[in-house]
Amino acid sequence: MLLEVRDLRVEFQTRDGVARAVDGVGYAVDAGETLAVLGESGSGKSVTAQAVMGILDTPPGRITGGRVLFQGRDLLTLKESERRRIRGAAMAMIFQDALSALNPVLTVGDQLGEMFVVHRGMSHRDARARAVELMERVRIPAAAQRVRDYPHQFSGGMRQRIMIAMALALRPALVIADEPTTALDVTVQAQVMDLLAELRREYRMGLILITHDLGVVADVADRIAVMYAGRIVESAPVHDLYRAPAHPYTRGLLDSVPRLDRRGRELNAIKGLPPNPLRVPPGCSFHPRCPMAQDVCRTDEPPLYEVPGGRGSACHFWRECLRG
Ligand code: SF4
Ligand code: MG
Numbered sequence: 548m549l550l551e552v553r554d555l556r557v558e559f560q561t562r563d564g565v566a567r568a569v570d571g572v573g574y575a576v577d578a579g580e581t582l583a584v585l586g587e588s589g590s591g592k593s594v595t596a597q598a599v600m601g602i603l604d605t606p607p608g609r610i611t612g613g614r615v616l617f618q619g620r621d622l623l624t625l626k627e628s629e630r631r632r633i634r635g636a637a638m639a640m641i642f643q644d645a646l647s648a649l650n651p652v653l654t655v656g657d658q659l660g661e662m663f664v665v666h667r668g669m670s671h672r673d674a675r676a677r678a679v680e681l682m683e684r685v686r687i688p689a690a691a692q693r694v695r696d697y698p699h700q701f702s703g704g705m706r707q708r709i710m711i712a713m714a715l716a717l718r719p720a721l722v723i724a725d726e727p728t729t730a731l732d733v734t735v736q737a738q739v740m741d742l743l744a745e746l747r748r749e750y751r752m753g754l755i756l757i758t759h760d761l762g763v764v765a766d767v768a769d770r771i772a773v774m775y776a777g778r779i780v781e782s783a784p785v786h787d788l789y790r791a792p793a794h795p796y797t798r799g800l801l802d803s804v805p806r807l808d809r810r811g812r813e814l815n816a817i818k819g820l821p822p823n824p825l826r827v828p829p830g831c832s833f834h835p836r837c838p839m840a841q842d843v844c845r846t847d848e849p850p851l852y853e854v855p856g857g858r859g860s861a862c863h864f865w866r867e868c869l870r871g
Contacts, residue, residue, distance in 0.1 A: 548616070549753040550599070550721055551575045555613035557591075557598050559824075560606060566824035568594045568608070570777035576753040578720065581744070583756045583764035583785070585800070586774035587821050592757045595774075596723045599755075600640055601630045618720065636666055639714035641743075643726040645706035649698040655682070655709050656694030662716040681712040685742060704735035711743060718750055725757045740767055761804045765789060773797050776822050776832040779851065783858040793860035793869050795839045831863070839864055 557569035569591045576582045586592045597603040599615050601622060615622040617638065622630060642648045650658055659681055660674035669677070675694070682690035685708040687701075698706055707727060714722055724743065728736040744767040747754045758764055764771060764785065771788050773781040773796065781794035792798040799817035819836040822828055828835055834844040843863055851859045854869070862868055 548575050549578045549580075549618065550755075551614075551616040552595070552599060553614045553616070555595060555598060555615065556611045557594050557603065558609050558611050560609070561825065564825050567777050567827070568824060569598065571613075572774070572777070572779055573613075574772045574779065574782065576721065576755055578753055579748070579751040580770070581747060581754040581756055581768045583758060583768035583771045584774060585758055585761060585764065585771055587759055589821055589824065590774040591777040592774045593725055596640070596725055596755065596757055600638060600723060601627075601634060602640070636717045637719050638721045638723070639717070639719040641707075641710050641714045641722060641724040641727045643729050645703070645710040646698060648710060649706065649713075651698055654695050654697055655701070659694075659709070659712060659716060662713065666717055677716075681716055682709070684746075685709070685712045687712075703731050704739060707731060707735075707739050708742065711739070711746065715746055715750065715752075719752060721753045721755070722747070723755045723757070726759070727756070728763065729758070729760070736763070743767070761800050773800070776827050777824065778832070778861060779859070780833065780861040781859065782851070783854070784856070787856055787858060791869050791871065793854045793858060793865040794862045795837050795864075795868055796833050798868060799836075799838075831861070839868065 553573050555569055555572045559566040559568050572591065572595050574582060584592045594603065594608065598610050603610065610623060617633065656675055656678045659678035660671065663669040663674040663677050664671060679690050679694050682694060687693055687705055687708055701709065727743065728739050731739060740763060756764060756768060768785045771783060771785050772779045773794065775796050781788065781792065781797045783793065788797060789801065792801055803816040817836055822832055830846045831844040831849050834840045837844065847863070849861045849863045851861045852865055854860050854865055
């Protein structure tokens with residue numbers, strides 16, 4: 548297994564108390580595989596990724612438990628210098644906002660080239676040539692000229708391609724993309740997502756795709772982990788999850804996505820809001836919003852039950868949910 552996260556816990560110290568942002572999360576990604584991590588904002592999906600990458604803001608964020616096994620080594624026990632080396636070359640991250648992730652005062656050619664100078668010891672001339680190749684690979688028109696341009700001179704979609712080029716420059720084994728297309732319009736979103744999926748196949752890298760948009764992941768992900776209030780509430784191969792969700796929250800998300808086969812139906816967004824992380828409800832944290840909630844849900848926290856087909860659901864009534 549390329550990456551295995553086990554029972555990860557992250558807390559944030561706030562003025563009003565301790566917030567458990569990530570509360571016992573586990574997932575795994577193999578080489579060549581795409582895991583989508585789906586959840587509303589504040590569900591802990593980005594914080595989990597930041598803890599995996601070793602870029603969690605500290606303080607106030609603090610990892611209080613768990614393991615992050617990357618190529619068999621627990622990253623949480625490594626020295627920061629070692630982690631930095633892994634982060635530079637073997638793992639990379641793509642962010643939603645390319646404009647703030649790229650350096651505004653360096654040309655994209657210099658930023659891309661710097662990766663090869665610093666990590667591969669290339670001459671500036673060779674590094675520049677590699678930068679142009681990379682820009683061509685992510686299909687930036689007139690790459691040989693545009694390599695001299697600054698980030699702000701590119702459109703949002705082109706900038707996101709440059710971010711992808713930066714992330715893939717050193718052929719990392721694992722890429723984490725946090726809402727990589729959220730800021731783009733729908734047509735450009737699809738193009739960027741296709742490019743990412745294509746490069747993932749070509750480079751056989753593991754990809755973790757973090758998103759709040761179920762519509763984005765159907766064609767590119769192998770598995771989905773659905774997060775709610777700092778936990779994984781459902782985990783399944785993508786097509787199984789679409790066909791028959793085993794958790795009412797997933798069902799609610801599916802019902803709120805416009806789909807071709809459901810055209811004409813009322814959109815049915817989930818009522819209510821995710822809980823304040825300082826005041827997560829007892830029992831099943833989803834119970835105040837759950838249309839299937841019973842008395843037991845208000846008192847007994849569901850474990851992640853094993854569901855046939857290599858799936859998991861943190862719902863006492865996953866069987867009923869599966870049956871629809
Ligand atoms: Fe709903 Fe109860 Fe299942 Fe939680 S455990 S998702 S409240 S049915
Ligand atoms: Mg986020």
